[in-house]
Amino acid sequence: MNDFSPATLDIARIRSDFPILSQTVHGKPLVFLDSAASAQKPRAVIDAMVNAMETQYANIHRGLHWMSERTTEAYEATRDDAARLLNAADRAEIVFTRNSTEAINLVAHSYGRGVLKPGQAVLISAMEHHSNIVPWHMLRDDRGIELRIAPITDAGELDIDAFERKLEDGKVGLVSITHMSNVLGTYTPAERIVQIAHAHGAKVLFDGSQAIVHRRIDVQALGCDFYAFTGHKLYGPTGIGVLWARRELLEAMPPFLGGGDMISSVTDERSTWAAAPHKFEAGTPAILEGIGLGAAIRWVEAIGYDAIAAHEQALTEHAMSRLSTIEGLTIIGRAQDRGGVVSFTMAGAHAHDIATLLDRSGIAVRAGHHCAEPLMRRLGIDSTARASFAAYTLPSEIDALADTLTRVREFFG
């Protein structure tokens, strides 16, 4: 642990915000290296949700009474938090969804079916999560909208020239692409993607599920058109996600789901829609989770992305250097610009077996195809083990991982 320089982040204080980190697993201190699947929750998030239930809970947007007004305020405050987090021009550009998956499906449904025309194409990359593949398969089969896939290099980076060639005939109406791969840790070159896509007349959606956890996102600086993220990976609760979209796009898009809260008026014959974002928010939403997400965003902002990014950068470098000395271990993905997700395989040991052995030492990693089967196929592997880092991850936890992996190697050797 000699090459690790502590970042400007008070790790002890951060860890004390997370009650779960004092748990033991199989009698060993929990080493949680699976934050990319879902992050642990700080006290502030837990308290915000409990507090709302204990002191001011009611349905929102409908009750003309004190409880409902307070709850509405708390829930709607998260819209401001999310707008600030993304540097959105307007809070009405923040649509609440259940998660990233629903946000992408919303775009596939409303923009894909309502604005794109048969004969146009959607362009994704070869390193997408299933949630940014399957909705486009469904759109293609339903509407005859072609699905194109931009290749990646062997290092696990977007092949930007090939990407541009996919746009050259002008048929691509929408680029929907990850901002950071959940398997390889690769960041995609977001500004360049937007420049190239816009030059060819395509809109751009970023799946920011991973990126927003590690990096400050400014949708106006990126110049993109849609940005999706999911609350539970950003230290918030499950059941709440965000779709940001430019206002004029939201206005042009038909609703996704129909029901209460999304209408302006309903008669026996017809309904008219509320303005965005409510047009896309049918039914009673995840009220408590929305309130929890606001607390999570404020928690992240209080620590600051600069400190988080520096800390995780150091952790990632430490992990890369420790893991690459383990015999038989191959790190999957060698992108220049990468975040705190490290996938690997080990000769003679399947990822599941690795995960089970690590688990017995109290170390939680993920193993499998990580909901990215086409990427696995592209890489010629069935599965990887994946360690992922968060603001609360310690360099000593990476040492524990590396030491245990050395023993796993002996075990299967």
Place this chain on the structure above:
Amino acid sequence: MSLDDLRDLYQEVILQHGRHPSHAGKPATYAATAKGDNPMCGDRVQVFLSYDPAGRIVDPRFDARGCAISIASADLMAEAVAGLAPDEARRVFVRFRDMARTGECADPDETMELLRPLAGVHQYPSRVKCATLPWHALMAALEGEGQATSE
């Protein structure tokens, strides 16, 4: 800290069969086959069956991509059901599945002793299906269905 407490799951027999299975490989000819997929983790197995004139299973084979547990289970399964009539193999499956879930075997005999090294999976709920996946493929092949429906 040691990984020794994992010996209940990864017994030497399992490591051996996982590394060097003796019934792996697609045969040139076969009478029935079925695939088993575990979509949650990407494990895949295909079982190939041939029968003798009396209808007994001869030289069962498999082709698998997966963890040590699933490969070892497929290999031990092939050993256990070779020479059995389909109904006998079905009964072994039921007993094996119970042992994988509970760690117990109510009616031990030679076949169940052969499979007993896999009983340790019951302590790892997420791994039980690794051990049972090849058996589901076997059941599907016996029924003449191409694809196992997983639990």
